[in-house]
Amino acid sequence: NMNPKSLIVIFGATGDLAKRKLFPSIYQLYEKGKLSEEFAVVGVARRPLSNDEFRNYVRQSVENALRQELSDLSFVSHFYYHPFDVTDIASYQQLKTLLAQLDETYHTDGNRIFYLAMAPEFFGTITSRLKSEGLTATNGWKRLVIEKPFGHDFRSAQQLNVEIRQSFAEHEIYRIDHYLGKEMVQNIEVIRFSNAIFEPLWNNRFISNIQITSSETLGVEDRGRYYDHSGALRDMVQNHMLQMVALLAMEPPIKLTTDDIRSEKVKVLRALRPISHDEVDQYFVRGQYGRGIVNGKEVISYREENNVDPNSNTETFVAGKLMIDNFRWAGVPFYIRTGKRMTEKSTKIVVQFKDVPMNLYYRTNEKIQPNLLIIHIQPDEGITLHLNGKKSGENMKTTPIELDYCNNCIDGINTPEAYEKLLYDCMRGDATNFTHWDEVAASWQFVDPISEVWESTKAADFPNYEAGSMGPKASDALLEKDGFRWWPIH
Numbered sequence: 001n002m003n004p005k006s007l008i009v010i011f012g013a014t015g016d017l018a019k020r021k022l023f024p025s026i027y028q029l030y031e032k033g034k035l036s037e038e039f040a041v042v043g044v045a046r047r048p049l050s051n052d053e054f055r056n057y058v059r060q061s062v063e064n065a066l067r068q069e070l071s072d073l074s075f076v077s078h079f080y081y082h083p084f085d086v087t088d089i090a091s092y093q094q095l096k097t098l099l100a101q102l103d104e105t106y107h108t109d110g111n112r113i114f115y116l117a118m119a120p121e122f123f124g125t126i127t128s129r130l131k132s133e134g135l136t137a138t139n140g141w142k143r144l145v146i147e148k149p150f151g152h153d154f155r156s157a158q159q160l161n162v163e164i165r166q167s168f169a170e171h172e173i174y175r176i177d178h179y180l181g182k183e184m185v186q187n188i189e190v191i192r193f194s195n196a197i198f199e200p201l202w203n204n205r206f207i208s209n210i211q212i213t214s215s216e217t218l219g220v221e222d223r224g225r226y227y228d229h230s231g232a233l234r235d236m237v238q239n240h241m242l243q244m245v246a247l248l249a250m251e252p253p254i255k256l257t258t259d260d261i262r263s264e265k266v267k268v269l270r271a272l273r274p275i276s277h278d279e280v281d282q283y284f285v286r287g288q289y290g291r292g293i294v295n296g297k298e299v300i301s302y303r304e305e306n307n308v309d310p311n312s313n314t315e316t317f318v319a320g321k322l323m324i325d326n327f328r329w330a331g332v333p334f335y336i337r338t339g340k341r342m343t344e345k346s347t348k349i350v351v352q353f354k355d356v357p358m359n360l361y362y363r364t365n366e367k368i369q370p371n372l373l374i375i376h377i378q379p380d381e382g383i384t385l386h387l388n389g390k391k392s393g394e395n396m397k398t399t400p401i402e403l404d405y406c407n408n409c410i411d412g413i414n415t416p417e418a419y420e421k422l423l424y425d426c427m428r429g430d431a432t433n434f435t436h437w438d439e440v441a442a443s444w445q446f447v448d449p450i451s452e453v454w455e456s457t458k459a460a461d462f463p464n465y466e467a468g469s470m471g472p473k474a475s476d477a478l479l480e481k482d483g484f485r486w487w488p489i490h
């Protein structure tokens with residue numbers, strides 16, 4: 001069904017995510033005719049608002065996000081507001097009545113999406129009340145969309161999972177990892193499995209290492225309260241970075257079905273070599289930004305940010321070396337790094353191939369460049385293949401050649417945003433680009449020993465990288481001791 005009918009209930013409707021991503025995404029789907037006229041959105045949050053006030057708010061959010069005025073207001077007429085207290089049973093009863101009415105008005109067949117875009121401490125309470133008060137007892141389908149963080153470690157994630165599983169079955173739970181909605185992240189699978197020239201080489205015989213960098217220029221902004229208890233490992237590595245590793249390393253799925261793809265990803269995460277407490281320093285590097293200059297502007301250090309402990313031990317940068325102990329990848333390091341206040345905003349994957357068995361050009365060239373396949377996730381989207389060719393006019397000299405494919409040069413303007421795609425997938429019941437519990441579990445199990453060590457030992461050298469740099473020196477050393485280096489990401 002390409003135009004699914006449903007009621008979407010957004011918990012946390014006055015929050016940042018709803019404003020910046022969800023309302024604009026719903027609008028885009030509406031504009032493109034991907035939503036049936038038969039839909040309604042119920043915004044749920046604590047503050048008292050009338051439907052009209054809420055519609056105005058939605059309209060402004062969309063206009064701000066898209067930088068254009070909405071001429072046609074029929075879109076916002078689909079929005080309703082329900083003021084709500086998470087713990088108050090009566091709130092759920094009223095919401096239930098409202099949903100029943102809207103269901104009739106919009107002929108949505110009892111289909112319901114419950115989207116939790118709010119503080120995670122309430123996830124469990126809300127889902128259990130949705131069930132106990134009968135909101136999940138519907139004639140149509142019901143789905144739960146749940147934002148990160150999914151737990152703080154394996155134990156708390158498991159606890160949360162047990163709680164929500166009492167009200168929703170695994171196949172009804174859509175755990176968001178917005179990286180899975182990015183166009184070029186989705187392209188990893190296509191590049192690998194639809195090209196005869198890559199898949200045969202995609203293993204430890206031909207690949208020497210893989211590097212994934214996701215750098216940001218922003219600091220913690222107004223999220224100090226959350227971030228200082230999270231850190232880059234939980235915020236980025238447990239989810240986005242490991243998801244990219246899984247997509248790069250998985251075996252070809254039997255078919256392109258949700259179950260087949262997810263089970264291949266789970267296998268990768270299970271094959272990650274566990275890192276024990278005393279090996280953490282060998283495989284992982286942590287960093288925290290000091291003052292510095294980013295994009296030409298002086299910025300303060302992490303410890304000076306709002307709602308951050310002035311002696312904070314929280315990492316804002318992580319570099320790591322991951323080993324995947326299976327037949328395909330034995331011996332091939334996957335290096336990852338991610339951090340705030342780095343040189344530029346960029347997510348890139350560099351696949352470095354092994355050197356040719358013999359360098360025939362050694363007399364005239366110091367070294368032939370290794371072949372690199374670079375997958376540009378953002379801000380530019382595309383693929384670059386680094387080869388060697390003959391230097392024209394010169395005898396037997398090689399020169400680096402780059403084959404460039406730019407995705408957003410071709411359909412950039414039409415590239416839907418991650419959230420738009422993910423919402424649409426959820427409406428159609430396609431959970432492929434959401435994380436299964438088994439993936440979440442395996443990634444926490446991998447990450448936990450690292451955060452345990454980092455939490456219990458004070459990083460004496462924090463802050464250890466200057467804002468605007470590519471992280472601490474130890475991050476470079478991590479690769480150098482294996483004879484590699486981070487490839488430049490621009």
Ligand code: BG6
Pocket residue numbers: 148216235236347
């Ligand atoms: C979020 C993290 O999941 O991802 C943020 O909580 C981070 O801290 C963001 O800034 C990065 O996402 P993107 O799409 O901008 O790379």
